[in-house]
Amino acid sequence: MILECDRCKMTGDCNLFHKVNGEDLCGSCYNKLLLTSAKDLFYDRVQQNDSLKQKREESSKYDLSFKDLLYKYVGEFVGVNHNNPTEYDKALLISVNDEFFSISSDINSGIIHHYPYNAIMSVLQTVSDEHIIKSIPDCKLLIQIQRLIVYKGASGLIIPLPLGILGN
Numbered sequence: 001m002i003l004e005c006d007r008c009k010m011t012g013d014c015n016l017f018h019k020v021n022g023e024d025l026c027g028s029c030y031n032k033l034l035l036t037s038a039k040d041l042f043y044d045r046v047q048q049n050d051s052l053k054q055k056r057e058e059s060s061k062y063d064l065s066f067k068d069l070l071y072k073y074v075g076e077f078v079g080v081n082h083n084n085p086t087e088y089d090k091a092l093l094i095s096v097n098d099e100f101f102s103i104s105s106d107i108n109s110g111i112i113h114h115y116p117y118n119a120i121m122s123v124l125q126t127v128s129d130e131h132i133i134k135s136i137p138d139c140k141l142l143i144q145i146q147r148l149i150v151y152k153g154a155s156g157l158i159i160p161l162p163l164g165i166l167g168n
Contacts (some may be wrong), residue, residue, distance in 0.1 A: 005029055031112055034094050034102065036085045066117045069125065070141075078103070078141040082113050085147040090136045121146045 003017045004010070010155040018030040025033065074096055079088040079091040080103055091113075100116045124142040 030110075031110060034103065034112060035107060035110060036070060037094075054086075066120055066123065067096055067098070067101075069123060070101050070143075073141050077136070077139060077145055079136045080105075080143045081145055082115075083149070088142060089138065093141075104114045115145060119146050120144070 001105050003024045005017070006011075006023040007025060007029045010028075014027060018025050018027070020030065020033060040159045059090060070093060073093050076093060077090050078093050080091045082091065082103065082105065083086050084091055089105050091105040092104040092107060094104055095105055096102075100114050102112050102114050121144045123144070126140050
């Protein structure tokens, strides 16, 4: 089924479109909407910082899923190792969905990274005014993403031997 984007009028396969508030949006318009929403959320969150701190303190007493934990930080900057497994960068947590969460390390670039929750190795959270990492000020949440690391240069040789050669 072919759909037309209600904003830019691009047409394409219905699997490439998102339904948002009754509008059919192509991937590009959907990402722009997410970034605009994230910027608005961020500025709203800055104004509500005191109430968020209180909510964090109250919610840290209960068991939460990764989705519940991350949801409280939507629109805020978090630390995440999405470019390099050993280094954490500042990224804006844009959205939290049922199966994945979305971040952007550079709002102006328009690039959004989407990660499933099973890619999270650990989450470090603080409810105090202390920074988790000094290089990322005002970061109250640190997300460690599982990265696939491929080692190069090691080689070996496997020689199959019949069991009779080894002896009894």
